[in-house]
Amino acid sequence: MIEIIGIDTPSLGDRSYLVGDGETAFVVDPQRDIDRVLHLAARRGLRITDVFETHIHNDYVTGGLALARATGAAYHVNVADPVSFERAPIEDGDVVEVGPHMRVRALATPGHTFTHLSYVLEVPGRVPAVFTGGSLLYGSTGRPDLLGPAHTGELVKRQHASAHRLAAVLPDEAEIYPTHGFGSFCSATQADASRSTIGREKQVNPVLTRDEQAYVEELLAGLDAYPAYYAHMGPANTAGPGAPDLTPPATADPAEVRARIEAGEWVVDLRSRTAFAAGHVTGSLNFGIDGGFATYLGWLIPWGTPLTLLGETADQVAEAQRELVRIGIDRVEAAATGTPEQWAGAAPLGTFPRASFGELAAVRHHRQVTVIDVRRDLEWAHNHIDGALHVPLQDLLRRLGDVPAGEVWVHCQAGYRAAIAASVLAAAGRRVVAVDDEFDRAAPAGLPMAVG
Template identity: 40%
Template sequence: MDVISFRTDGLGDQSHLLVHEGRAILVDPQRDIDRFLSAAEERDLELRFVLETHLHNDYLSGAEQAALRTGAELVLPAASAAAYRHTPAYHLEDIEAGDGLTIRPIHTPGHTPEHTSYLVLVDGAPVAVFSGGSLLVTSVGRPDLLGPERARSLARLQHGSLRRLAALPREVGLFPTHGEGSFCTTTGAGRHTSTIGDELDGNPMIGIGEADEFADRLLAAPLPIPAFYRHMGPANTLGVPPMPPVTAPELAPDDLPPDVQVVDIRPRAAQAAGMLPGSLGIELDTDFGSWAGWLVPYGSPIALVAEPGQDTAEAITQLARIGFDSVRGIIHDLGDSATQRFDLVDLPGFLTRLAQPASRLLDVRMPSEREEVRVDGAIERFLPDLVTEGLPDGLDKDRPVLVACATGRRATVAATVLAREGYQPVALNGAGIAEVADALHTHDTP
């Protein structure tokens, strides 16, 4: 038996393909299923089952489409109530996969109410467990994604689910779906796979003995929830259509429909030099789709601004994973329309600007990050809140707004939000609030 894991860094997730005796089982596939099916085809594998551990909150599932394409049997938690044909997985009711391979569903509620893990046995011996969003590597799945009114009861259930999984043999391999970089985890998860024994030795959540103490720990400092998450569960319940094409026609700035949201994916230096008025800048990287889903109204038609040769198919794929299927076109030539600008500076240049009497510092990090280090006098507002709550008081369109985060990525995005509202943003590039605070402290120390 072998397990092939497919990492999607921008979402902090992984899908898994279990291989055994010429057959395969696909677990928690994302919507772009060709990469999974191609891997099975290259190895001449028969895809026998597609398993879903839960109705995902962070991406659209490709499970139904993978089953339809291959004839595999689709298995979902019995309590999922999905509106399409599937085999319900009931707690401890074994599913025989042939050649000594058995799938044993284990009800592990907490991350979601219906959540089910799948223990894999070979010739009766447990060898691996697919734990979805329950037991993670050095962490545990969040219980608050369905709303605060359900968070505590789900947290208590998560406590019992962890103890249930922790009772498996130490040598059983652990293959979670969520991992480092996912907003479905309660803490920064470490490695992507593990064993039950390693988690017993190193996962701090397993050692919490009481359910209420466990819930208190999980809910003490909740992380923000990306805006697009609330659309994923309902879509995964009703059924997800196949992936849209990952190509789009060429557009000119004058051809833009009036309702389209322009998203500039070019490198940040190109954005700073000039963007289309009203556009949002999110430099293309592995987390591009997540930030677009958080900052662009869900379902909005999008036009991309890209440099020649940029991987626009990757950008469209990331958008489609979370349900943004209306990419109307791609603009490569901005002509003389690139009139929206901002300044992009390094740390010394930022500190020089900050020393000017009229400067205002805007910190766009998460609240939990601010607890670690702050700069006195900074205006604080998390990047997505600039869009949902509006720009904070205290900013002046006639004076520069100096924007910083932890590394420069979010500061750059925030600068484009400010620029389209008519402000004069200056984004710190290649450094963050910690370096600013350190420099200011050093300067003030005799």
């Protein structure tokens, strides 16, 4: 019996796959921390013989090469990809026999990248399954703009053609297994579906329900910023990343924590935004492990900046370290666990208030405050508080000088990004209030709204 096991990485919005027949298995688009795959295979008694990459990934460092080396599997990467390691080259139309029961056929589906491949699993007596990577997603497609604006126009048309190719060569009941689309910035839009078929996508996916021009216009109009660390993923994956080192970092005492902050290094507090606001090491930054930790830290941190982690427990630090290696931040200089009082030593803790949109509305009736909206451009254009200053979170560090003097209230859509921004502003010595509330409550609270 064929089993397709999804291995989710919710923090990055991606899904890898382990596919087995009871004895033999293959893997599609594995994440960097391959121990998850090895554990699942061992638990099921599966021998991994093949690893397939749908494309050179832009949003994470692959574990494909490390997994192939660890298992002796063949590592299938498009023959056209200019990688600097040994691989089993594969191209459109090639068929790989995986054990005695499974056949995997490669289909060229360019659009997310020029060399993107999808893989069709063909088993006698079973409905085909297609692993679509960043091509056809649930209700969407992969972004066509990650290789730069010079290629976007061509790639978006190829994405449309590739989706129609899949729809033409596969039966309606064929199951779709994408890598992106579960919150990943590699997806053009987000959908709520957790599974789908070619037939369903023909009914609901704009790439299959719109003509090419309408699809292109709609998709391009919906693209917004994507994380800055993406620029480092392609080169890392082309060079051939090895297995990550998840050895716990050295322990930092209060003097070292303070020295690292004063040296301009990043000291990151992994606790919840509520705990951070109530008391933190002055100068530290809050990227809670309970939210989009790796995405936003990787987006904001100047690449290569030394990093120290502060967590309530060793498990919290280990989780953060695992998240970081997935985006190529392999080295954590130091870490400390416990409480902010333990990390700060004799130094006083920093604090700042948290508030709701109702409290912001009340304050604006009595005194002048600066409101900063750190959401992305499309969010701002759809609706925003009239009179707010728009500084997307990813731009805040370089635009600190644009923030007027005085009291600053910062908000986003639901509170996580506002907490990051508030920690950045507090570290810069600003008097800040973090709005920890859902943006949908801003207008009912009496705050005037604007669009555009």
